[in-house]
Amino acid sequence: MTDQPAIQVEDLHKRFGTVEVLKGVSLTARPGDVVAVIGGSGSGKSTMLRCINLLETPSAGRISIKGEAYEMRSVRGEMEPANRKQVQRIRAHLGMVFQSFNLWPHRTVLGNVTEVPIHVLGVKRAEAEARAIAVLERVGLGDKRDAWPAQLSGGQQQRCAIARVLAVEPTAMLFDEPTSALDPELVNEVLSVIRDLASEKRTMILVTHEMAFARDVATHVIFLRDGRIEEEGPPEQIFGAPRSPHLQQFIRSVA
Amino acid sequence: MPDIDIPARPTPASPARILARGVRGLMMPHRIAMALVALAGLVAMVLMMDWSWLPAYLPRLWAGLGMTLAMLGASVVFGFLIALPLGVAQVIGPRPLRWLALGFCTVIRGTPLLLQLWLIYFGLGSLFAQFPELRETWLWPYLRQAWPYGLFALTISFAAYQGEVMRGAFAGVPYGELEAARAFGMSRGKVFRRVWFPRALYRALPTLSGEIILQLKSTPLLATITVTDLYAVITRVRQATFLTYEPLLFLVAVYLCLSAVLIGVLRWMETRVPQHG
Ligand SMILES: Nc1ncnc2c1ncn2[C@@H]1O[C@H](COP(=O)(O)OP(=O)(O)OP(=O)(O)O)[C@@H](O)[C@H]1O
Numbered sequence: 330m331t332d333q334p335a336i337q338v339e340d341l342h343k344r345f346g347t348v349e350v351l352k353g354v355s356l357t358a359r360p361g362d363v364v365a366v367i368g369g370s371g372s373g374k375s376t377m378l379r380c381i382n383l384l385e386t387p388s389a390g391r392i393s394i395k396g397e398a399y400e401m402r403s404v405r406g407e408m409e410p411a412n413r414k415q416v417q418r419i420r421a422h423l424g425m426v427f428q429s430f431n432l433w434p435h436r437t438v439l440g441n442v443t444e445v446p447i448h449v450l451g452v453k454r455a456e457a458e459a460r461a462i463a464v465l466e467r468v469g470l471g472d473k474r475d476a477w478p479a480q481l482s483g484g485q486q487q488r489c490a491i492a493r494v495l496a497v498e499p500t501a502m503l504f505d506e507p508t509s510a511l512d513p514e515l516v517n518e519v520l521s522v523i524r525d526l527a528s529e530k531r532t533m534i535l536v537t538h539e540m541a542f543a544r545d546v547a548t549h550v551i552f553l554r555d556g557r558i559e560e561e562g563p564p565e566q567i568f569g570a571p572r573s574p575h576l577q578q579f580i581r582s583v584a
Numbered sequence: 585m586p587d588i589d590i591p592a593r594p595t596p597a598s599p600a601r602i603l604a605r606g607v608r609g610l611m612m613p614h615r616i617a618m619a620l621v622a623l624a625g626l627v628a629m630v631l632m633m634d635w636s637w638l639p640a641y642l643p644r645l646w647a648g649l650g651m652t653l654a655m656l657g658a659s660v661v662f663g664f665l666i667a668l669p670l671g672v673a674q675v676i677g678p679r680p681l682r683w684l685a686l687g688f689c690t691v692i693r694g695t696p697l698l699l700q701l702w703l704i705y706f707g708l709g710s711l712f713a714q715f716p717e718l719r720e721t722w723l724w725p726y727l728r729q730a731w732p733y734g735l736f737a738l739t740i741s742f743a744a745y746q747g748e749v750m751r752g753a754f755a756g757v758p759y760g761e762l763e764a765a766r767a768f769g770m771s772r773g774k775v776f777r778r779v780w781f782p783r784a785l786y787r788a789l790p791t792l793s794g795e796i797i798l799q800l801k802s803t804p805l806l807a808t809i810t811v812t813d814l815y816a817v818i819t820r821v822r823q824a825t826f827l828t829y830e831p832l833l834f835l836v837a838v839y840l841c842l843s844a845v846l847i848g849v850l851r852w853m854e855t856r857v858p859q860h861g
């Protein structure tokens with residue numbers, strides 16, 4: 330294992346119009362790290378996560394994946410990706426799991442999982458399917474490979490979305506509140522899949538409202554408030570001995 | 585809230601099941617009554633009316649039917665190909681292009697097809713006649729006939745209606761599905777080919793059969809610019825035989841059969857395509 334961070338974010342700023350949503354956020358995820366991001370609604374968690382794969386374009390700052398920084402240029406004072414090919418290449422190995430799953434409903438479960446390996450990464454179909462079947466087993470959907478997304482429960486859809494990410498052999502996995510859209514009884518099946526992946530030392534950044542889960546799986550916790558990192562540290566410290574009054578209040582409010 | 589709200593997919597029916605369901609559907613009392621009325625009407629028509637002209641005109645009727653179907657098929661295919669950029673342009677085109685596509689669809693959909701047909705046939709026809717150079721080109725043999733003008737008018741008409749449908753279909757694909765494709769490193773072209781376009785197409789398919797039936801029912805207008813489609817042949821029959829009802833009833837039967845076949849084929853196509861939400 331190299332010491333190179335899988336993800337490094339330095340002094341990230343993001344403005345929407347005149348509103349500054351991120352006001353200088355930095356974070357480092359080394360290989361095997363599970364970074365949990367917590368914070369109130371509107372604190373900028375999703376925006377930060379979406380800057381990492383450039384679904385949102387940062388207004389300022391530097392983001393590098395495995396030591397490779399996104400090439401940006403400035404057009405009329407606004408930052409903009411300078412090299413679309415580079416962005417696509419990096420994205421292909423940064424799997425994202427969305428709150429609302431965002432599976433492709435016109436492809437089967439297997440089709441969803443093989444889509445990116447075959448059509449973006451150029452893996453041969455037979456190889457991609459063999460691998461897809463393995464990752465579907467992994468998330469407990471081995472018997473659903475020919476089902477359509479619409480035939481799955483929310484929890485199964487989210488596990489399929491996780492399989493879709495695993496199939497690209499991600500450098501890091503980005504989770505944006507992966508269980509927030511699920512019925513309470515379906516949350517655990519998804520969390521237990523993520524827990525397994527965390528225990529395999531996969532790198533991930535996990536935005537979540539599930540505090541007990543974050544405490545359990547995270548190696549590092551970041552508390553975002555109003556576009557800034559208000560406090561960060563190992564989970565025992567963040568949840569056991571929070572220093573900032575806002576964090577204390579936040580933990581009380583969600584407990 | 586998840587933004588995917590998809591009705592459960594019906595289990596795919598086997599042909600035997602479809603047939604059984606169809607037969608059971610036909611056994612409803614009101615259907616039986618209607619079928620009996622239709623049968624009685626048919627018997628009365630065959631026995632009491634004059635069908636002696638039919639054999640002699642059969643070759644010409646076949647030719648007319650061929651013309652009708654060729655016009656329908658070609659205008660649907662070409663019209664659909666034009667409808668795709670019309671739909672895309674209205675959703676993500678730069679403003680001038682968006683206005684242009686919207687304007688085209690609005691004008692064509694807002695004016696009678698008959699008017700368009702005549703403007704194109706008589707207007708373009710007399711315009712071309714003013715350029716003697718055209719007579720030397722390979723185009724001239726086509727420009728002298730009526731059907732290219734008819735095909736052109738039918739095509740832009742279908743394109744305008746289907747362009748509006750495609751606009752809605754493209755706009756209705758949930759943004760998250762496209763965003764997921766981008767997040768996995770697909771280029772813009774790939775997002776379009778692999779996600780946006782197929783999703784829009786499957787969404788538009790259920791309305792396609794209705795549009796094609798409407799198009800079929802527009803084809804008789806071609807007879808007004810001297811294209812010899814089925815309707816034009818029947819008009820000749822009426823003029824030659826002085827019969828009124830028999831040729832028209834024949835026409836009704838043929839259009840009904842064509843509609844029924846088209847609906848059946850398109851329904852079948854819809855069941856072949858993954859259509860979930
Ligand atoms: N595309 C956008 N345009 C304008 N404002 C935006 C946009 N996306 C997010 N914002 C604003 O940025 C702020 C941070 O949003 P973000 O979605 O990152 O919050 P969050 O921490 O993920 O909240 P939640 O827990 O509700 O998901 C919010 O005030 C939001 O209104």
Ligand SMILES: [Mg+2]
Pocket residue numbers: 374375376505506
């Ligand atoms: Mg969010």
